[in-house]
Amino acid sequence: MTATVIDGKAFAATVREKVAGHVARLKEEHGITPGLAVVLVGEDPASQVYVRSKGKMTVEVGMNSWEHKLDADTPEADLLALIDRLNNDPAVHGILVQLPLPKHLDEDLVINAIAPAKDVDGFHISNVGLLGTGQKSMVPCTPLGCLMMLRDHHGSLSGMDAVVIGRSNIVGKPMAQLLLGDSCTVTIAHSRTKDLAEVVRRADIVVAAVGRPEMVPGDWIKPGATVIDVGINRIDAPEKGEGKSRLVGDVAYDSCAAVAGAITPVPGGVGPMTIACLLANTVTACCRANGLPEPEGLTA
Ligand SMILES: Nc1nc2c(c(=O)[nH]1)N[C@@H](CN(C=O)c1ccc(C(=O)N[C@@H](CCC(=O)O)C(=O)O)cc1)CN2
Numbered sequence: 001m002t003a004t005v006i007d008g009k010a011f012a013a014t015v016r017e018k019v020a021g022h023v024a025r026l027k028e029e030h031g032i033t034p035g036l037a038v039v040l041v042g043e044d045p046a047s048q049v050y051v052r053s054k055g056k057m058t059v060e061v062g063m064n065s066w067e068h069k070l071d072a073d074t075p076e077a078d079l080l081a082l083i084d085r086l087n088n089d090p091a092v093h094g095i096l097v098q099l100p101l102p103k104h105l106d107e108d109l110v111i112n113a114i115a116p117a118k119d120v121d122g123f124h125i126s127n128v129g130l131l132g133t134g135q136k137s138m139v140p141c142t143p144l145g146c147l148m149m150l151r152d153h154h155g156s157l158s159g160m161d162a163v164v165i166g167r168s169n170i171v172g173k174p175m176a177q178l179l180l181g182d183s184c185t186v187t188i189a190h191s192r193t194k195d196l197a198e199v200v201r202r203a204d205i206v207v208a209a210v211g212r213p214e215m216v217p218g219d220w221i222k223p224g225a226t227v228i229d230v231g232i233n234r235i236d237a238p239e240k241g242e243g244k245s246r247l248v249g250d251v252a253y254d255s256c257a258a259v260a261g262a263i264t265p266v267p268g269g270v271g272p273m274t275i276a277c278l279l280a281n282t283v284t285a286c287c288r289a290n291g292l293p294e295p296e297g298l299t300a
Pocket residue numbers: 050096097098099100121141142232247266267268269270271272273274275
C-alpha cells in the first residue's frame with residue numbers, strides 16, 4: 001500500500017481563505033476587525049521565524065496584527081504588565097505568547113495571566129478544563145489542525161482506535177481530548193509505555209508528537225492506518241553538503257508511507273495548520289467577544 005499524502009500546506013491555505021472570508025464579513029456587516037497580538041521574548045531563531053510568519057498571515061487574512069518583541073532578560077513583572085495591557089485592550093481579540101520562554105520566566109504563570117477568552121493558544125488552565133469536560137473552549141492550534149485534517153480525510157472518526165504518542169500539554173493531551181470528543185477509543189502512549197510497537201499496531205489513527213526524529217518505523221503501523229506526524233526535527237544532512245540539515249518528523253516517513261493508508265509529510269503537514277488554526281481561533285475569539293455566531297468549520 002502507498003499512503004495518500006495529506007497535504008497540510010494546501011489544507012491550511014483553504015482554512016486561511018475561509019478565515020479571510022469571515023474577517024471580510026465581520027468588517028462589512030459589523031465594522032469589526034479581529035486583532036491578534038503576539039509576544040516574543042528573546043531571540044530564539046525558530047521562534048522568530050514562526051512569529052514573523054504569524055504576523056504576515058494575520059495581515060494577509062485582513063486582521064490587525066501586533067508584534068511585541070521583548071529582550072531575553074525581560075523581568076517577569078514587565079511581561080505580566082504587557083499581558084495585562086493586552087487583556088484590557090478591546091481591539092485585541094487574541095493574545096499569544098510564543099513558546100518556549102527564556103528559563104527565568106514561569107511559563108504556567110505567564111500563560112495563566114492571559115484572559116481565557118483571548119487565549120487563542122488554548123493553553124490557559126480554564127481552556128484546558130473546558131476542553132477536558134467537553135465544553136466550549138479555545139482549542140490548541142496544533143491538535144485542532146490535526147483534527148481538521150482527520151475529519152476531512154475520514155468524515156466521521158467515531159469508533160476508531162487512536163493512539164497519541166506523547167503526553168505534552170500543548171499537543172498530546174489536548175489531541176487525546178479532541179479524539180475522544182469525536183468518539184474515538186483513545187490511548188495516550190509515552191516513553192514509559194510497555195511494548196509501544198504493539199500498542200501502535202492496534203491503531204487506526206496514529207498521532208506522533210514526541211519530538212524524536214523518525215522514532216516510529218513502518219512495521220509499527222497497521223496497514224491502512226492514518227498517520228499524523230506532529231514532529232518537526234532538524235537533523236544533519238551531510239548528503240546535502242557540509243553543515244547542511246533537513247527537517248524530519250517523528251515517524252520514519254518512507255517506511256510508514258509504504259504501509260499507512262494516509263500520512264502527513266514533514267514539512268508541509270501539521271506545521272502549516274498550526275498557524276492557520278491560530279487565525280481561525282482569533283476569528284472565533286472575536287465573534288465570541290462580540291456575541292456573534294461563530295464561524296462554522298473553524299472550531300472543534
Ligand atoms: N505559543 C505557542 N508556541 C509554540 C507553538 C504554538 O502553537 N503556540 N507551536 C510551536 C511552533 N509553531 C508555532 O508557534 C510552529 C511550528 C512549525 C510551523 C510550520 O509551519 N513548520 C513548517 C516547517 C518550518 C521550517 O521550515 O522550519 C512545516 O512543518 O511545514 C508553524 C508553527 C512551538 N511554539
